[in-house]
Structures are given as structure tokens and as C-alpha cells.
Amino acid sequence: DAGITQSPRYKITETGRQVTLMCHQTWSHSYMFWYRQDLGHGLRLIYYSAAADITDKGEVPDGYVVSRSKTENFPLTLESATRSQTSVYFCASRLGPPSTGQYFGPGTRLTVT
Amino acid sequence: SQQGEEDPQALSIQEGENATMNCSYKTSINNLQWYRQNSGRGLVHLILIRSNEREKHSGRLRVTLDTSKKSSSLLITASRAADTASYFCATAIYNQGGKLIFGQGTELSVKP
Numbered sequence: 001d002a003g004i005t006q007s008p009r010y011k012i013t014e015t016g017r018q019v020t021l022m023c024h025q026t027w028s029h030s031y032m033f034w035y036r037q038d039l040g041h042g043l044r045l046i047y048y049s050a051a052a053d054i055t056d057k058g059e060v061p062d063g064y065v066v067s068r069s070k071t072e073n074f075p076l077t078l079e080s081a082t083r084s085q086t087s088v089y090f091c092a093s094r095l096g097p098p099s100t101g102q103y104f105g106p107g108t109r110l111t112v113t
Numbered sequence: 114s115q116q117g118e119e120d121p122q123a124l125s126i127q128e129g130e131n132a133t134m135n136c137s138y139k140t141s142i143n144n145l146q147w148y149r150q151n152s153g154r155g156l157v158h159l160i161l162i163r164s165n166e167r168e169k170h171s172g173r174l175r176v177t178l179d180t181s182k183k184s185s186s187l188l189i190t191a192s193r194a195a196d197t198a199s200y201f202c203a204t205a206i207y208n209q210g211g212k213l214i215f216g217q218g219t220e221l222s223v224k225p
Binding site: 031033035040041042043044045048050056058059090092094097098099100101102103104105106107 | 143144146148153154155156157158161163201203205207210211212213214215216217218
């Protein structure tokens with residue numbers, strides 16, 4: 001019963017490099033979400049997906065790209081990392097209607113030098 | 114933009130005491146949810162209250178919602194050291210895919 005996993009858990013990269021954060025869930029939940037958590041800003045939604053091949057922007061999408069070719073995976077790519085993208089990234093999933101809660105992964109701590 | 118504002122930002126109590134956290138929000142919502150985050154971990158869903166509900170209980174948790182004041186409170190009764198964590202409220206608006214907008218959280222410390 002793995003639930004929702006994220007990899008890597010920790011990543012250090014340099015400015016300008018491309019980085020992909022992985023998210024995998026074993027529940028076949030329809031909805032998946034990416035958030036970033038920063039001191040002073042709480043959690044902010046980057047992108048979300050209602051189903052495979054359906055994605056939409058959240059509050060802070062600039063500099064990020066997502067894809068969802070399979071229901072269980074929702075990778076987040078930073079095309080050219082910047083220092084301002086240093087953060088803790090959380091993936092979450094939800095079974096169906098928004099009348100239920102979300103399940104969060106353990107997070108990826110990303111540092112951009 | 115943050116939807117939820119939480120108060121207090123930090124709260125320190127002794128084991129056995131009750132802890133109350135408040136959340137205010139700006140726009141109409143369909144439901145409000147509370148999450149817990151232990152240090153270095155992901156968020157855990159605690160309880161959801163719908164906009165047509167005024168109060169909800171789950172174990173030692175009691176949540177109230179006042180849509181006229183756009184506010185909610187989370188009460189943890191008989192707190193334990195294991196309740197030490199950050200607590201976040203989050204609001205959901207269904208016609209926006211049920212996206213959650215989070216407050217900045219209350220950091221609760223329960224001293225044994």
C-alpha cells in the first residue's frame with residue numbers, strides 16, 4: 001500500500017538546468033496536484049490535473065511544465081531552474097469530487113544554487 | 114493570493130489543554146478543510162466541513178464554520194504532545210475544479 005510517492009526526496013541543482021520531479025500514486029485517483037511550500041507563502045498550487053491528458057494552471061505556474069500521460073503519474077518539470085524555485089514541492093491526489101480531501105506525498109526539497 | 118488567513122500564527126499549550134485555531138477567508142466557498150503537517154512531512158487531511166454545515170466533529174477535533182463571517186475554527190480537545198504540528202485551513206471552490214487555497218497555517222506546540 002504505497003499510496004502517493006515522490007522522487008527524489010532531496011535535489012540540489014544549478015541555475016538554468018532542467019529538473020523533473022516525479023509523483024506516483026497507486027490509488028487510480030482522477031485528480032492530481034502540485035504545490036510548492038515556502039515560508040511566508042504557505043502552500044500554493046502550481047498545476048493540477050483532472051484526468052490523464054487534462055491539465056490546468058494553478059496560482060503560480062510560470063517556469064513549470066506538467067504532463068499526465070498515465071493516471072498514476074504526474075511529473076513536474078522545471079525547464080530552466082531559477083533560485084526563486086528553491087522550495088519544498090508537494091504532490092497530492094484526490095479520488096473524485098471536490099467534496100473529499102486530498103492525499104499528500106512526502107514532498108521533495110529542491111535547492112537551486 | 115491567499116484565501117485563508119490563520120490566527121494565531123503560533124500557539125503553545127500544555128498537554129491536556131484545548132487548542133483553538135481560527136481561519137478567515139475572502140470569497141464564497143463550497144467546503145473548508147483542515148490539514149495537519151508534522152515537521153518535514155506531507156500534509157494529512159483531518160476534516161472537511163461543507164458550506165451548509167455549521168459544526169462537525171471527528172474524535173477530539175471540532176470544526177465550526179460561519180459563512181456569514183467567512184470564518185472557521187478548529188478545536189483540539191485534551192491535546193497531546195503528538196498533536197504538535199502545523200495546522201492549515203484550505204478552501205475549495207467547486208467551479209474551479211475544487212482547487213484548494215491554503216492559509217499560512219498555525220504552528221501548534223504541545224508541551225508534555
